[in-house]
Amino acid sequence: MGDVGIVATRYYNWPGSLRLESGAYLGPLTIAYETYGELNAAGDNAILVLHALTGSAHIAGRHSPDDRLPGWWDPLVGPGRALDTRRYFVVCANVLGGCYGTTGPASINPSSGRPYGKEFPTITIRDMVRAQKILLDYLGVKHLVAAIGGSMGGMQVLEWGFLYPEMVTAIIPIAVGGRTTPMQIAFNNVQREAIYADPDWQEGNYYGTPGPQRGLALARRIGTITYKSDISWTMKFGRTLVNPERYYQLEGQFEVESYLAYQGRKLVQRFDANAYIYLTKAMDLYDVSHGRGNYAEVWVNLPRCLGIGISSDFLFPPYQVKEIVRLINAGGGRARYVELNSPYGHDAFLIEFKQLETFIKSYLTREIPANG
Secondary structure, X not given: OOOOOEOOOEEEEEOOOEEOOOXXXXXXXXXXXXXXXXXXXXXXXXXXXXXOXXXXXXXXXXXXXXXXXXXXXXXXXXXXXXXXXXXXXXXXXXXXOOOOOOOOOOOEEOOOOEEOHHHOOOOOHHHHHHHHHHHHHHHOOOOEEEXXXXXXXXXXXXXXXXXXXXXXXXXXXXXXXXXXXXXXXXXXXXXXXXXXXXXXXXHHOOOOOOOOHHHHHHXXXXXXXXXXXXXXXXXXXXXXXXXXXXXXXXXXXXXXXXXXXHHHHHHHHHOOHHHHHHHHHHHHHOEOOOOOOOHHHOOOOOOEEEEEEEOOOOOOOHHHHHHHHHHHHHOOOOEEEEEEOOOOHHHHHHOOHHHHHHHHHHHHHXXXXXXX
């Protein structure tokens, strides 16, 4: 099947002011987004894809003919694929608080004329979803066939089910729980502390300077460890040495160390440290029951759900997705669980495209009404 070709990121400049969950107001907003396929006349054939922590709106195709890499979910989007662009209007937006075009800490604060930095208000997953609703209204989307995403994207998927159940036929959360666990919060905490400990952090007001590159790189190295599994590390690296002659040196002799350093350097080149801080904090704050009631009892009146877990996920273990499915069914809903059988850990939802294709395509074509 063919791919989606050249895709342009577009920007919606919303002149309003969004009331955040914290009570603060943020506006005007810029929302960066990409679309694939065509919206039908009824506005009800859309699928919303939500991205993970350091992702962007670019899920498929290339921005130019000489792009080396396509979007992060490219094998799943296009004619005949799981997210079939002959049938669906696929939308993905960069999240509020991000650094790929949507308003975030690096954006200009209209009240000061300088980047927000630490003046940017604390945001939550619900705030991200409310900003996405503003975008969909602008695009003319009346109804979603599905909202789908993994990790932080899965958190947004669940919030779509809670905030706008009447607008969504199905939710497909992948590798996520209904609230963050103490372990997940702990990992995010030490990543932020790595950034704060960098002398170039400058209390978040580092714009115009190189910024906390070493701290952000270290944060990414810590995060990368949690995205893999023990078996995937062993499969990929074992105890292979970069240079056996450096065996007795204190650092840098194992290939796995070199790989982590590479991941850190790569993120520094493309991501903003403040955005990393704000987005990980939003993940920490995430709890579907916050302000709604008892955690076990709030799972009512939700859209139908396909929960996808990952067998080897260390960061968001399968039991968390199974719990979502169990609680939706206990609340009178209609949910089903499937599992990616993979050695790749949390990263499997960015790797196991054949399994995802099977699960998602089957669910959308067999269990979702043709008109959404």
